[in-house]
Amino acid sequence: MSLAVRLLPCLDLKDGRVVKGIRFQDLRDAGDPVEAAALYEAQGGDELVLLDVSATPEGRAHALETVSSVRAVLSIPMTVGGGVRSSDDAGRLLEAGADKVGVNTAAVRRPELIEEISVKYGAQCTVLAVDAAAAGRSWEVVVESGRARTGQDVVEWCLKAVSLGAGEILLTSWDRDGTRSGYDTDLIMAVSDVVNVPVIASGGANEAVHLIDAVRAGASAVLVASILHDGDTTVTALKRAMSGAGIEVRL
Amino acid sequence: MRVVIVPTGTANIASVRAAFARLDVATAEAASPDDLTGADRVVLPGVGSFGAAAAAIDRLGLRQPLLARIESGAPTLCVCVGMQLLATQSTESPGARGLGVVEEVVTRFDEGVRVPQLGWNQVEPGEGARYVTAGWAYFANSYRMEHAPDGWLASTSVYSGRFVAAIERGSLLALQFHPELSGAWGSNVIARWLSEAA
Numbered sequence: 001m002s003l004a005v006r007l008l009p010c011l012d013l014k015d016g017r018v019v020k021g022i023r024f025q026d027l028r029d030a031g032d033p034v035e036a037a038a039l040y041e042a043q044g045g046d047e048l049v050l051l052d053v054s055a056t057p058e059g060r061a062h063a064l065e066t067v068s069s070v071r072a073v074l075s076i077p078m079t080v081g082g083g084v085r086s087s088d089d090a091g092r093l094l095e096a097g098a099d100k101v102g103v104n105t106a107a108v109r110r111p112e113l114i115e116e117i118s119v120k121y122g123a124q125c126t127v128l129a130v131d132a133a134a135a136g137r138s139w140e141v142v143v144e145s146g147r148a149r150t151g152q153d154v155v156e157w158c159l160k161a162v163s164l165g166a167g168e169i170l171l172t173s174w175d176r177d178g179t180r181s182g183y184d185t186d187l188i189m190a191v192s193d194v195v196n197v198p199v200i201a202s203g204g205a206n207e208a209v210h211l212i213d214a215v216r217a218g219a220s221a222v223l224v225a226s227i228l229h230d231g232d233t234t235v236t237a238l239k240r241a242m243s244g245a246g247i248e249v250r251l
Numbered sequence: 252m253r254v255v256i257v258p259t260g261t262a263n264i265a266s267v268r269a270a271f272a273r274l275d276v277a278t279a280e281a282a283s284p285d286d287l288t289g290a291d292r293v294v295l296p297g298v299g300s301f302g303a304a305a306a307a308i309d310r311l312g313l314r315q316p317l318l319a320r321i322e323s324g325a326p327t328l329c330v331c332v333g334m335q336l337l338a339t340q341s342t343e344s345p346g347a348r349g350l351g352v353v354e355e356v357v358t359r360f361d362e363g364v365r366v367p368q369l370g371w372n373q374v375e376p377g378e379g380a381r382y383v384t385a386g387w388a389y390f391a392n393s394y395r396m397e398h399a400p401d402g403w404l405a406s407t408s409v410y411s412g413r414f415v416a417a418i419e420r421g422s423l424l425a426l427q428f429h430p431e432l433s434g435a436w437g438s439n440v441i442a443r444w445l446s447e448a449a
Contacts, residue, residue, distance in 0.1 A: 003410060004371045004387065041434070046371060071269045077389060077432045078266075097265040099391075099432060122299040124367040124391040125263075167367045167393075198369050220365060250371045250387045 004250045006046035006221035007211070007239055008200060009228055011036055013052045013082070016062030020229050037070045040228070043235035046250060048074060049170075049223060051102070052082030053145070064096045071097025081129050081170070087116040094121065102170055104129040105143040108150055108157070111164055118165025123197075128166040130154060132187055133174040139187055146174050155190050162195050169199045170223065176204030178226070183210055185217035192218030207233075208241030215247050252445070254278045255290035257313060259297045259304040259333065263431075267296050267330070270431035274442055287316040292445070293325070297332025301357065301394070302344025304332045314350070321352050326422040326448035328441075331392060334418070334425035343394050353400035353418070359393055364411040367393040374416045374428065376406045382443045383417045386436040388428035390416075395427060422448035 012019040017031040029035060037048050050070070052063040060083055067080055080093045081102025090101040101121070107113045107128065118126040131146060132139040132154040139154035158169055171191055173184035183201045192199040198220035205211060211222045227233055239249045254271055256264060258280045271278045271294075278294070281287055295317065297304040308314050320327055321337075335341055338349045341357035349357075360366050371387045377399075383406040395414040399405030403418040408428075417426045424444050430437035 002372070003368060003390075006370050068265075071265055072272065075270060075273065075432065075434050075438055077391070077429075094263055095265060097263075097269060099263045099266055120299070123393065124369060125298065168369055196365055197367070198365050220370065 002248060004248050005215050007235055008047045008049050008221055008223045009040040009045045009235060010049040010051060010223050010225040013050055013063055013066060014054050015059040016066040019053060020226060033066050034069050034073055038073050040235055041074055041076050044239055045076060045235045047077040047079060050080045064092060067093060067096040067098055079127055087120050090117045090121065100125050100127050102127040102129040108141060108143050111160065114161050114164040114166050123165050123167030126166050127168045127170055128161040129170040130158060131172050131174045142174050155194060158191050158195055162197055168197055169195060170202055171199055173203035179204055180206035183214040185213050188214055188217040188219050208238050211238060211242055212245045212247060252276060252291050254292045254294060255281045255286050256294045256296060257281050259307045260299050263298055264296060266431045267294060270438060270441060276445060284312050284316040287313060287320060293320060293327045295329040295333035297330065297336060300344055301332055301335055301341035302347035304336055305347045305349060318350055321423060324421045324423065328444055329425035331427060331429060334427050335394060337425055338396060341394055355396050355398060355400050357394045357396055360395060361411045367391060368410050372408045372410060374406055374408050377404045380404055380406055380419060381447055382419055382424050382440055388437065389432040390428045392427060
């Protein structure tokens with residue numbers, strides 16, 4: 001008996017709509033985040049992650065409405081990230097129905113943001129999202145959706161974020177994201193070995209064996225997006241495969 | 252039925268309210284001590300620190316009405332830090348005073364496991380539990396009650412060691428996990444408390 005490894009479906013939102021199309025036949029509207037969220041919960045998703053990639057204030061306002069509509073139907077936890085620059089931003093997302101808030105670029109620019117959110121809402125609510133690009137034998141933090149390199153070492157940044165109050169790390173391999181070539185297990189190992197908070201593996205999943213490898217490398221949870229959206233597989237099938245490999249999941 | 256939620260801070264009250272709404276039960280936030288006295292059912296949620304939640308209760312003047320309610324056995328549901336507040340104190344916030352309804356001290360999980368505990372863990376219901384059944388519950392906590400308090404029926408889970416996942420006594424139910432985030436199983440725990448606690 002122990003804590004189950006979590007599988008987290010992730011939806012990218014722009015102006016309140018799902019950006020990467022979801023191609024399930026049983027959805028009436030592939031862009032509707034509420035319908036997609038309900039489907040993933042029904043399939044056994046352990047938490048839902050919403051990443052708002054809107055670039056405008058109007059888009060962000062739509063995202064708040066979306067969080068609220070998803071909350072009404074969703075009875076599993078919801079993490080929301082994207083554009084969080086202050087603890088007030090975090091507060092608005094929580095009031096709308098998020099349970100955890102992800103911070104990324106703004107925290108790199110101003111690390112105290114992590115402390116501000118953690119002190120006010122708790123470490124269990126404060127998720128550090130890190131985009132990591134390989135740089136020789138280590139990894140460098142990239143921000144602004146990968147457009148800007150920072151020169152900062154990923155492992156050092158994760159350690160610092162945890163010391164400031166981050167309760168979970170959403171670790172995305174910028175090199176693997178969208179490639180379907182599997183998670184960067186060296187990256188997962190490098191971070192999960194040194195921090196004592198849960199690490200969510202992200203970027204590169206294509207099949208169940210990738211998820212299993214990520215867990216064996218030290219991930220407490222795995223984030224999955226396009227292979228679910230494309231209808232190639234389901235949450236249920238992935239979790240059964242993980243269970244078959246001896247990993248404890250909630251089935 | 253009137254369900255009143257104690258606003259213990261800026262927690263995820265939206266998730267708690269949504270869980271009741273899905274059961275077609277309206278909720279309102281307590282604004283004054285009177286709101287607790289007259290309520291059919293009261294929910295004491297809590298996210299964030301033990302000290303902040305205890306301070307919020309005192310600021311709103313809700314300590315005495317809550318204690319009176321719990322002593323009389325009126326239907327009350329405590330969630331996460333809400334459950335921890337029943338204890339005398341927590342090592343999370345030295346000096347902060349809990350409600351002291353149970354003679355326990357809340358402590359941090361031992362070294363050797365990732366903290367916070369974030370995720371789904373199995374709950375083992377205590378013998379004769381009325382509200383909690385065996386199943387997967389969602390937890391988000393760094394601190395926990397380690398020992399079952401006297402006079403309460405305890406259900407447990409294991410993380411590093413065994414800890415108290417829930418305690419119940421009559422119409423009082425306190426849950427370390429988040430029933431509002433524990434899927435259909437969690438919704439059923441809330442539904443049983445709504446229908447059976449009286």
